[in-house]
Amino acid sequence: MIKLKPFINTARVWAENSSCARLKVGACIINMETRRLLSIGYNGTISGMYNCNNIFVKNGEDYYVSKDILKYMEVDLPFERDGFAHIDRDNWLRHHHLFSDKLEVHAEQNAIYNLIKTGASYDTDNLAIVCTHAPCRQCAKAIAALGIKYVFYINEYDNNEEIVMKYFNSVGVICRQVQDDCVYNEDEEEDFEEE
Numbered sequence: 001m002i003k004l005k006p007f008i009n010t011a012r013v014w015a016e017n018s019s020c021a022r023l024k025v026g027a028c029i030i031n032m033e034t035r036r037l038l039s040i041g042y043n044g045t046i047s048g049m050y051n052c053n054n055i056f057v058k059n060g061e062d063y064y065v066s067k068d069i070l071k072y073m074e075v076d077l078p079f080e081r082d083g084f085a086h087i088d089r090d091n092w093l094r095h096h097h098l099f100s101d102k103l104e105v106h107a108e109q110n111a112i113y114n115l116i117k118t119g120a121s122y123d124t125d126n127l128a129i130v131c132t133h134a135p136c137r138q139c140a141k142a143i144a145a146l147g148i149k150y151v152f153y154i155n156e157y158d159n160n161e162e163i164v165m166k167y168f169n170s171v172g173v174i175c176r177q178v179q180d181d182c183v184y185n186e187d188e189e190e191d192f193e194e195e
């Protein structure tokens with residue numbers, strides 16, 4: 001049995017470090033048997049590169065994007081506010097998606113890379129990843145490829161759960177949505193519940 005609350009808190013705290021203007025995501029990899037924290041990750045560009053929130057700004061219902069990225073994407077818009085253009089939400093999301101797809105690394109993948117970079121040996125039979133959001137399809141593949149056996153997430157993400165859950169099922173990864181006080185008991189997989 002493992003209490004996931006400390007690791008849920010850890011994933012949340014690291015999500016706050018994210019400089020993504022759209023969504024802050026955090027993840028941590030743990031050993032289910034020793035209950036040790038092995039690595040953490042949050043979404044963002046690689047170190048040394050400009051951050052998402054240097055380019056995309058959201059202020060209440062107002063959405064801005066820097067002229068540099070628009071130039072790069074060959075979009076022609078008038079600029080106000082120190083080199084930022086005021087754009088509508090849909091366009092902001094669209095540009096962010098293009099930017100993110102090219103340059104941002106997801107929290108789950110950063111947690112995996114951080115684990116590998118530590119050079120620590122790890123027992124894949126007992127690896128779990130705790131995430132603030134359900135993994136996307138790309139991260140699901142990376143999680144399965146590393147040999148992580150359990151995935152716990154807090155929030156749904158962009159309605160991709162069904163396809164991701166099917167994938168995890170097909171490769172033998174147990175994936176569960178959890179609440180703060182969730183206790184996971186491997187021996188009673190059927191009775192998985194929140195306390």
Ligand SMILES: [Zn+2]
Binds near residue numbers: 020096
């Ligand atoms: Zn972003």
Ligand SMILES: [Zn+2]
Binds near residue numbers: 108135
């Ligand atoms: Zn992802």
